[in-house]
Amino acid sequence: MRIGLLDNGYGRFVGGCCYSRRNTHHLPTTRIVFSSVAIILLFYFLFLFHPNLVTLILFFYAASAQSIGVCYGQVANNLPPEPEVIKLYHSNRIGKMRIYNPNHSVLEALRLSNIELIVGVANEDLQSIANSATDWVQRNILPYAPDVKFKYIAVGNEIKPQNAESSYVLPAMQNIYNELVAANLQTQIKVSTAIDLSLLGSSYPPSSGLFSATAAPYISPIIGFLANTNAPLLANVYTYFGYLADPANIKLSYALFTEPGVVVRDGQFGYQNLFGAIVDTLYYAVEKAGGPNVEIVVSESGWPSEGGEAATVDNATTYLRNLIGNVKGGTPRKPGKAIETYLFAMFDENQKGPAETERHFGLFSPDQVLKYQISFD
Numbered sequence: 001m002r003i004g005l006l007d008n009g010y011g012r013f014v015g016g017c018c019y020s021r022r023n024t025h026h027l028p029t030t031r032i033v034f035s036s037v038a039i040i041l042l043f044y045f046l047f048l049f050h051p052n053l054v055t056l057i058l059f060f061y062a063a064s065a066q067s068i069g070v071c072y073g074q075v076a077n078n079l080p081p082e083p084e085v086i087k088l089y090h091s092n093r094i095g096k097m098r099i100y101n102p103n104h105s106v107l108e109a110l111r112l113s114n115i116e117l118i119v120g121v122a123n124e125d126l127q128s129i130a131n132s133a134t135d136w137v138q139r140n141i142l143p144y145a146p147d148v149k150f151k152y153i154a155v156g157n158e159i160k161p162q163n164a165e166s167s168y169v170l171p172a173m174q175n176i177y178n179e180l181v182a183a184n185l186q187t188q189i190k191v192s193t194a195i196d197l198s199l200l201g202s203s204y205p206p207s208s209g210l211f212s213a214t215a216a217p218y219i220s221p222i223i224g225f226l227a228n229t230n231a232p233l234l235a236n237v238y239t240y241f242g243y244l245a246d247p248a249n250i251k252l253s254y255a256l257f258t259e260p261g262v263v264v265r266d267g268q269f270g271y272q273n274l275f276g277a278i279v280d281t282l283y284y285a286v287e288k289a290g291g292p293n294v295e296i297v298v299s300e301s302g303w304p305s306e307g308g309e310a311a312t313v314d315n316a317t318t319y320l321r322n323l324i325g326n327v328k329g330g331t332p333r334k335p336g337k338a339i340e341t342y343l344f345a346m347f348d349e350n351q352k353g354p355a356e357t358e359r360h361f362g363l364f365s366p367d368q369v370l371k372y373q374i375s376f377d
């Protein structure tokens, strides 16, 4: 790992060098050479002295403008210790993380890491938090803020209107929000929930996007809350499952961003990939549900490397590389508006299931080897 860390650090350093050179082209060449040499020497000695510090400095430099995060799921019995995982985020310049419950070992390891965090409320905790959030916020947020950069609290994951927990989601969101107000953290930490695409009733073409009649009474008041509190809606978006569900109508190339031309024409907008079409569909649905200014954050997206149809390392590499390359550019309806996107997931998780593919969504194997030739910035 140390060799990989050095390679990454050096590559980034060369990038930094060129960047500052571009901005100082009016300086005499000798001065540029001198300052470049000085910076190289400084980093060289810093590296000899403290390699992790160098990684951290380069990380702070690189991570600020990133749209890409990675979900750190822990449904496995063979993952590295949390501090190792944080180092892996740093050395790969991944500046954002999503976790699914406020695991204190993870939160401790995240202190002063500068990694922006989505922390989840587990579905089984919703009922008690709908009653009172005081204890949850006092145990899991206040002791770690401001050392941990909480960005969003995802109150429940993929809750559907027919689930028993659905009536607890909005009251739990409101209670957590009120606790944050009491601690004056409500502008820094936004309260939301992570939905899946099953709530959509209509999705083709994107401008027809609408939540289903079953989902609307559940999600519309939540969208009202998000609009009032200036928070985004989190959505788990898998073109992989879209392709699996309907391979006759959804071409693999459309799901993998490899279509050379427009596949779906929708008024003035042309869609070349399914991911952008889904995000715009969500924007239309959220707007019709009363949230024209509510943003969409993609809280999960990924592609499995084995275990089922279309699940190969090559297809996953194509998907992830193109996803990372595309999110900065926004969607046809909101061009240039970067889509904050969290890749699912950091590691292959050997205790997930039931489908075999569920165990192969990781970017890294449990021994910390990157499965794909991709970079995160």
Ligand SMILES: *[C@@H]1O[C@H](CO)[C@@H](O)[C@H](O)[C@H]1NC(C)=O
Residues within 6 Å of the ligand: 074, 101, 103, 104, 105, 106
């Ligand atoms: C938190 O993480 C540790 C170490 O990975 C694990 O042993 C523990 O079960 C986790 N706790 C919860 C509540 O998930």
Ligand SMILES: *[C@@H]1O[C@H](CO)[C@@H](O)[C@H](O)[C@H]1NC(C)=O
Residues within 6 Å of the ligand: 252, 309, 310, 311, 312, 313, 314, 315
């Ligand atoms: C991608 O998935 C398709 C559909 O299963 C498969 O036919 C194809 O061989 C895969 N492509 C690569 C490059 O792995």
